[in-house]
Amino acid sequence: MGMYSDKVMDHFKNPHNVGEIKDADGIGEVGNPVCGDIMKIYIKVKDDKIIDCKFKTFGCGAAIATSSMITEMVKGKDIDEALKISNKAVAEALGGLPPIKMHCSNLAADGLSKAIEDYKQKSKIKK
Amino acid sequence: MKRIYMDHAATTPTDVEVVKTMEPYFSLKYGNPNSIHFFGQEARETVEEAREKIAHLIEANSSEIVFTAGGTEADNYAIKGIAWANQKKGNHIITSKIEHHAVLHSCQFLEKQGFKVTYLPVDKYGLIDPEDVKKAITDKTILVTIMHANNEIGTIEPIKEIGKVVKDAGVYFHTDSVQTAGHIPIDVNDLGVDMLSMSGHKFYGPNGVGALYLRKRTRIVNLIDGGSQEKNRRAGTENVVGIVGMGKAAELAKERLTQGKEKGIVKLRDKLIQGIMNKIENVRLNGHPTKRLPGNANFCFEFIEGESMLLSLDMEGVAASSGSACTSGSLTASHVLLAIGLPPEIAHGSLRLTLGKDNSEEEVDYMIGILPGIIKKLRALSPFKENWEGLK
Numbered sequence: 001m002g003m004y005s006d007k008v009m010d011h012f013k014n015p016h017n018v019g020e021i022k023d024a025d026g027i028g029e030v031g032n033p034v035c036g037d038i039m040k041i042y043i044k045v046k047d048d049k050i051i052d053c054k055f056k057t058f059g060c061g062a063a064i065a066t067s068s069m070i071t072e073m074v075k076g077k078d079i080d081e082a083l084k085i086s087n088k089a090v091a092e093a094l095g096g097l098p099p100i101k102m103h104c105s106n107l108a109a110d111g112l113s114k115a116i117e118d119y120k121q122k123s124k125i126k127k
Numbered sequence: 128m129k130r131i132y133m134d135h136a137a138t139t140p141t142d143v144e145v146v147k148t149m150e151p152y153f154s155l156k157y158g159n160p161n162s163i164h165f166f167g168q169e170a171r172e173t174v175e176e177a178r179e180k181i182a183h184l185i186e187a188n189s190s191e192i193v194f195t196a197g198g199t200e201a202d203n204y205a206i207k208g209i210a211w212a213n214q215k216k217g218n219h220i221i222t223s224k225i226e227h228h229a230v231l232h233s234c235q236f237l238e239k240q241g242f243k244v245t246y247l248p249v250d251k252y253g254l255i256d257p258e259d260v261k262k263a264i265t266d267k268t269i270l271v272t273i274m275h276a277n278n279e280i281g282t283i284e285p286i287k288e289i290g291k292v293v294k295d296a297g298v299y300f301h302t303d304s305v306q307t308a309g310h311i312p313i314d315v316n317d318l319g320v321d322m323l324s325m326s327g328h329k330f331y332g333p334n335g336v337g338a339l340y341l342r343k344r345t346r347i348v349n350l351i352d353g354g355s356q357e358k359n360r361r362a363g364t365e366n367v368v369g370i371v372g373m374g375k376a377a378e379l380a381k382e383r384l385t386q387g388k389e390k391g392i393v394k395l396r397d398k399l400i401q402g403i404m405n406k407i408e409n410v411r412l413n414g415h416p417t418k419r420l421p422g423n424a425n426f427c428f429e430f431i432e433g434e435s436m437l438l439s440l441d442m443e444g445v446a447a448s449s450g451s452a453c454t455s456g457s458l459t460a461s462h463v464l465l466a467i468g469l470p471p472e473i474a475h476g477s478l479r480l481t482l483g484k485d486n487s488e489e490e491v492d493y494m495i496g497i498l499p500g501i502i503k504k505l506r507a508l509s510p511f512k513e514n515w516e517g518l519k
Contacts, residue, residue, distance in 0.1 A: 004438075012438060018508055029510075033472035036432050036452045036460060040510040056510035058472075060434035060451070064508060104452070 005095035008065040015064055017071035019054045025122065028114025030107045037063045037104060041070070041111040045119050050074045050082055053112075062097050062105035066090050070108035079116050085109050129444035131490045135422055135483035136278050136306060137448055141372065142331040148375040149333065152368045160365050161356065170367050177374025181338055184377040185304075185323060186314040193339045193360050194370055198305035198326030200350070201339040202229040202272075204361070205301040205322040208347035209270045210237050213299070217267035223247045223255050223284075224466040226274050229324075230303055231462075234272075243267070252415040253282035253467050261292045272301040275313075275323075279450055279463045279479060280414030281423025283307070290319025299345065305329055305337075309380030310389060310421055321345050327369065331484070332376030336369030388484065392421040395482055395491050400424050402495035407502055409513075413464065413477065422482035425450075427464070428502050430511040432475045439501040445494060450477040472515060 004012070021042040031037040037059035044052035053074050055067040069090050074082045087109040091097045097106060132140070152173065158166025160174050175189070182189040195201045210220060222234050224246045234244045245263045249255055255273055264271070271293045276283040286302055293300040301322040307313060308323075309330025315323055323340040327333055341347065341360070353362025383389065400412060409429040428436070433449030440447050450461030452475060459465075460474035480494070 009438075012435070013442065015508060033470070033475070034459065036471070036475035038510060056508060058430065058509045058511055059432050061438045063432070064435060 003098050004061055004065070005097075007093075007095040008061065008097065011065035011068040011094065012061045015055075015068040017054045017068065018056070020056060021052060021054050024115075026115040026117070026119030028111045028116070028118055030111040030114060031059065031063070033058075035104050036060065037107065039063060039067050039107055039111040041067070041108070041115045043074075043112070043115045043119060045079065048079050050077055050079060055108075055111075060101070060105050062101040063107070065094055066097075066106055066108040067111070069094050070112055074112060079119070083113055083116055085112065129493065131445045131486075131493065133480040133482060133486065133490075133494065134446045134448050136281075136329075136420075136479065136481035138328050138334065139331045139483055140485075141328070141333050142376060142379060144379065145332055145372045145375045149368050149372040152371050157367075160367060161354070170365075173374075174365055174367060174370050177370045177377075180374040180377045180381070181325070182340075184309065184313070184381050185325075185340055186316060187340050188343070190358075191341055191343060193341050193357050194365060194373075195337045195339055195361060196335055196366070197337040198227075198303070198324050198329070199229040199337075201324035201326070201337045202227070202301075202303055203233050204339055204350040205324060205341075205347075206230065206233040206270065206272055207237065208350055209299050209301070209322075209345075210242055212346045212348040213269040214242075217265075217269045219243045219245070219265055219267040219269065221245045221247065221260060221263045221268060221271045221273075223249060223273055225249050225253055225277050225280075225463045226272070227278055227303055227305065230272055230274065247273075249282075249466055251467055252418070253277055253280050253413075253463065254415060254418070255284050255289065257285055257288040257292050260289050261296075264293075264296045264298060268296065268298050270299045270301060272303070274303040275307040275318075276304075276311075276420050276423075277414070277463060278306050279461055279477075280425045280467065281306075281419035281481075282414045283311070283418045283420065286318045286320065294319050306420055309377065309384075312384050315340055315342070327373035327376060330376050330380045333369050333372040336366050336373045338373070383484065389421040392482055392484065392486075395486060395488060396422055396424055398488070399480060399482070399491045399494060402491070403498060406495060406499045410502075411473075413467065413469075420481075422486075424480045424482070426478050426480075427469065427473050428476045428478065429473060430476070430509045430515070431502065431505040433477050435505050436476075436478050436501065439505065440497075443497050443501070445497070448479040448481070450479065451475040 024042040158170040160171040308325040433451030464474035
């Protein structure tokens with residue numbers, strides 16, 4: 001459509017790691033229906049390393065592409081390292097996003113942080 | 128790749144015949160219609176001919192047509208002009224919640240100046256009840272402005288019935304006819320309106336030109352001040368090329384309407400609606416099933432968002448539109464879809480397909496063929512399934 005970078009369109013056309021992880025160690029949900037974007041990020045963690053990450057997203061092209069991008073970025077990363085990924089970094093990895101999308105649809109890193117928080121909470125309870 | 132245009136409510140292609148009519152007025156007959164010499168007089172004649180054609184399209188008198196730079200200016204002129212000219216009589220304006228922003232934002236601007244505005248609700252089809260208009264009128268009411276048909280959901284409002292109510296009360300009545308002019312028959316006297324806005328590019332004319340029908344003896348002040356063009360009602364050298372084009376477009380539209388050509392578009396529209404409703408689940412039709420613009424089809428597909436649908440359709444060669452936040456240019460879903468009672472998450476999943484005179488049955492079939500796959504693919508990405516399970 002011209003408003004998005006080729007990389008965004010690639011991820012939109014063929015999103016990576018779509019789905020749910022049934023026995024996820026952490027789940028993060030961000031966004032709200034009023035704005036029209038909701039992301040759900042699932043992670044599987046082993047020895048504080050993210051070994052799998054999947055997503056389900058209700059939202060626009062940018063919301064879908066950023067979700068897809070972050071699942072790629074975090075696989076194999078330590079959770080502390082993964083927590084450092086910012087929404088801005090996700091947008092940069094996609095070759096940038098239109099300015100209006102930077103606020104409303106660029107939430108994947110927040111979703112991931114929430115999933116990691118969820119994992120930390122759950123593992124505390126286990127210990 | 129196929130290129131299928133189903134966004135005629137946004138703009139229409141300028142008719143080839145219209146372009147041909149406009150061409151001489153760029154570099155050959157370029158006179159200013161206000162000049163005494165023959166260049167000027169040639170242009171003057173053409174402008175007046177165009178005015179006649181536009182008047183004929185809506186069964187008005189040509190002296191009641193004022194050219195503007197488009198539908199938005201016509202709306203601004205009607206609303207602000209009436210409000211400012213009649214503020215000694217009253218300060219109350221009645222409109223609806225589903226108007227185009229050209230009307231809504233004009234009303235909001237006047238509110239800041241101390242005018243009071245009533246925004247009437249609509250029913251689930253987007254219809255305004257004339258009774259509600261009647262009840263809202265007070266002795267302070269100076270203007271009622273209700274759109275002829277809604278640009279998003281296509282619902283055609285009962286303007287004639289509202290017109291009776293408004294006339295009984297002795298109040299000015301304006302209708303934004305941008306979506307209907309040239310698409311359905313219009314008779315300003317039958318509708319009972321004092322003002323009616325039109326836009327050239329919505330009925331196969333050029334961009335940048337519109338008109339306001341202004342009934343004789345309507346008390347209004349100008350929006351644009353300057354020279355004495357348009358009988359002192361709208362200053363600025365006439366957009367001769369645009370006016371010529373809009374006039375030709377009006378003439379062609381009148382011909383099509385006389386031949387009942389819009390019925391063919393209605394047939395295609397109904398095929399499109401039926402095809403999509405039959406093939407896809409969790410979908411609803413927005414707007415009235417029959418009281419709707421010939422080319423308008425508007426749906427909400429649950430569990431997915433509009434922009435992602437538009438991107439997917441664009442990749443398949445179909446140009447469409449949506450009322451989702453992303454496409455409305457704001458952070459909320461379309462005010463029209465919210466006004467007909469849709470929850471935001473459903474309003475975000477809207478898709479507007481607007482057919483024009485050149486869409487073929489083959490194109491409609493193609494659309495019915497590709498859409499189910501697109502919806503299925505996007506739903507596979509969605510965290511929601513039935514009944515918005517898990518929505519906070």
